[in-house]
Amino acid sequence: MTGSVLPPAATARAPWQPSAVERGRMAYRRRRAIFSVLIAAVSTAVVGVLLTVAVTGAPGWDRVKASFLDWDVAKESLPEILHGLVLNLELLVFCAIGALAVGLVVAILRTLRGPVAFPVRAIATGYTYAFRGVPLIIVLYVMTLGVPGLRLQGMPSTLVLGGVALVITYGAYLAEVFRAGIESIHPSQIAAARSLGLTYRQAMRHVVLPQAVRRVAPPLLNDTVALQKDVGLVSLAGPIDAVRAAQIQVAETYNFTPYIVAGVLFVLLALPLIGVTDWVTLRAARRQGARG
Amino acid sequence: MTPVLRCENLRKSFRGNLVLDDLTLDVAEHEVVALIGASGSGKSTLLRCVNLLEQIDDGLIHLDGEHITDPRVDPDGVRRKIGIVFQAYNLFPHMTVLDNITLAPTRVHRRARTEAREQAMAWLGRVGLADKAGEYPDRLSGGQQQRVAIVRALVNSPRLLLLDEVTSALDPELVGEVLTMIRELKGEGMTMVLATHEMGFARQVADRVVFLDGGRVLEQGPPEQVFGAPQQPRTQQFLRRIVEAGRL
Numbered sequence: 001m002t003g004s005v006l007p008p009a010a011t012a013r014a015p016w017q018p019s020a021v022e023r024g025r026m027a028y029r030r031r032r033a034i035f036s037v038l039i040a041a042v043s044t045a046v047v048g049v050l051l052t053v054a055v056t057g058a059p060g061w062d063r064v065k066a067s068f069l070d071w072d073v074a075k076e077s078l079p080e081i082l083h084g085l086v087l088n089l090e091l092l093v094f095c096a097i098g099a100l101a102v103g104l105v106v107a108i109l110r111t112l113r114g115p116v117a118f119p120v121r122a123i124a125t126g127y128t129y130a131f132r133g134v135p136l137i138i139v140l141y142v143m144t145l146g147v148p149g150l151r152l153q154g155m156p157s158t159l160v161l162g163g164v165a166l167v168i169t170y171g172a173y174l175a176e177v178f179r180a181g182i183e184s185i186h187p188s189q190i191a192a193a194r195s196l197g198l199t200y201r202q203a204m205r206h207v208v209l210p211q212a213v214r215r216v217a218p219p220l221l222n223d224t225v226a227l228q229k230d231v232g233l234v235s236l237a238g239p240i241d242a243v244r245a246a247q248i249q250v251a252e253t254y255n256f257t258p259y260i261v262a263g264v265l266f267v268l269l270a271l272p273l274i275g276v277t278d279w280v281t282l283r284a285a286r287r288q289g290a291r292g
Numbered sequence: 293m294t295p296v297l298r299c300e301n302l303r304k305s306f307r308g309n310l311v312l313d314d315l316t317l318d319v320a321e322h323e324v325v326a327l328i329g330a331s332g333s334g335k336s337t338l339l340r341c342v343n344l345l346e347q348i349d350d351g352l353i354h355l356d357g358e359h360i361t362d363p364r365v366d367p368d369g370v371r372r373k374i375g376i377v378f379q380a381y382n383l384f385p386h387m388t389v390l391d392n393i394t395l396a397p398t399r400v401h402r403r404a405r406t407e408a409r410e411q412a413m414a415w416l417g418r419v420g421l422a423d424k425a426g427e428y429p430d431r432l433s434g435g436q437q438q439r440v441a442i443v444r445a446l447v448n449s450p451r452l453l454l455l456d457e458v459t460s461a462l463d464p465e466l467v468g469e470v471l472t473m474i475r476e477l478k479g480e481g482m483t484m485v486l487a488t489h490e491m492g493f494a495r496q497v498a499d500r501v502v503f504l505d506g507g508r509v510l511e512q513g514p515p516e517q518v519f520g521a522p523q524q525p526r527t528q529q530f531l532r533r534i535v536e537a538g539r540l
């Protein structure tokens with residue numbers, strides 16, 4: 001406690017009124033806030049005007065506008081691109097769930113101890129090393145072009161194989177994220193759980209994992225946003241996703257506007273996920289900051 | 293009568309740093325033993341060894357006559373009989389106070405959830421925290437957290453309660469809260485071993501004070517004797533420093 005500015009309270013305590021000092025501080029903060037908003041508004045306007053002038057004033061603007069921002073082409077290509085986008089969405093949902101599950105399981109396997117678990121641990125570790133190193137495109141080609149060559153009975157469709165390629169690649173990344181989360185939980189938490197008589201498995205399940213998953217939720221969601229963009233690569237093996245649909249439209253119309261349409265749709269699709277990520281991150285930060 | 297806890301010739305080192313060296317200590321039923329000694333003298337290590345959280349290098353630990361440092365013994369079974377409260381609170385931050393307390397009764401002892409909750413609420417009421425049952429640990433004061441941690445250990449009805457500096461992070465008023473609780477437990481006959489730097493606390497609750505130095509029990513006896521007329525020069529020196537620091 002440092003020395004108080006106020007004289008000691010009188011016997012009958014009046015309800016709290018901000019002191020002159022506090023009122024001064026509040027007024028200052030208010031002025032600062034208004035000033036900041038003004039500056040932001042002015043600088044946004046200036047930057048906006050400069051950008052507009054620079055772009056529309058460029059010598060090639062009319063040509064670019066005609067070949068990238070043609071409203072009629074946009075309207076025409078929209079249905080096909082939307083149709084492709086459905087595929088992106090379906091793949092995203094299945095691959096995200098699959099990759100999260102694979103990642104969590106692999107991360108847990110990597111924390112197992114004891115000699116019996118050695119091969120399991122080794123395989124899990126090898127998997128994360130290998131599939132974080134190999135480019136996704138190569139995994140996709142091997143899965144969708146190579147594996148069917150085996151001519152096994154009941155071979156799933158190219159789409160499913162492509163999805164599997166995404167799941168195993170992203171699973172390796174997510175496994176590392178989960179593992180970082182598990183390792184960030186202080187050993188004293190496990191000690192506390194074990195001292196209550198919980199087994200290692202119970203301690204993991206009730207104490208470590210719930211905290212670890214909460215802690216890494218922001219990076220997990222971030223990787224999901226990245227996955228959203230990568231699911232379209234399945235089209236390299238045949239299935240038509242939004243980008244591939246746009247490409248077909250471009251070839252038909254000799255106009256690049258469909259790419260812009262697809263790009264805008266992707267951003268719109270990502271917005272909710274990005275929003276959720278920001279919200280989760282913010283909430284996590286607040287929770288952490290609640291008690292230093 | 294067999295002692296509740298018997299440690300014989302314990303030895304424990306961490307990478308060449310010998311912390312417990314031929315330590316022998318018995319704790320009788322209903323007895324409260326206070327471990328004192330300089331920082332780093334191995335008080336926490338001893339408690340963690342007893343709870344099998346650390347593996348000893350040599351020696352024997354018996355709980356109720358059962359040899360618990362036999363590698364064939366199931367450590368989870370042993371830990372169910374021992375309650376431990378750590379130096380830092382170690383509550384689970386993602387669970388409410390009530391869930392922290394009922395976790396072990398429901399998951400380890402397989403008791404019905406409603407019954408476990410009733411018992412937990414009864415305990416929380418006793419320690420004046422009934423209104424905090426739904427709070428998360430980081431919204432509680434240090435003393436409140438520590439009382440929750442003690443309740444969490446007690447609902448498992450342990451044979452032996454180990455308390456590691458449960459008051460070290462608390463201001464004097466909060467120390468009082470926890471102290472009252474421990475004194476009540478003593479009144480109910482709980483067998484306890486507590487590591488502490490609060491000599492006043494040790495003097496008030498302990499039946500026996502044990503001074504650890506150089507990895508062994510250098511001196512022990514009733515509080516009046518150890519604090520009033522310490523025999524060993526090391527003990528005298530340690531207590532003198534504590535008096536100088538104003539902690540006695």
Ligand SMILES: Nc1ncnc2c1ncn2[C@@H]1O[C@H](COP(=O)(O)OP(=O)(O)OP(=O)(O)O)[C@@H](O)[C@H]1O
Pocket residue numbers: 306309311329330331332333334335336337338379457487
């Ligand atoms: N897990 C560990 N790894 C390595 N060294 C350790 C470990 N735990 C404790 N030690 C060492 O063992 C010694 C005793 O530590 P311990 O925590 O038992 O002391 P203490 O008597 O409880 O001290 P304090 O009064 O400060 O709590 C210290 O030198 C410490 O550095």
Ligand SMILES: [Mg+2]
Pocket residue numbers: 335336337379456457487
């Ligand atoms: Mg200690």
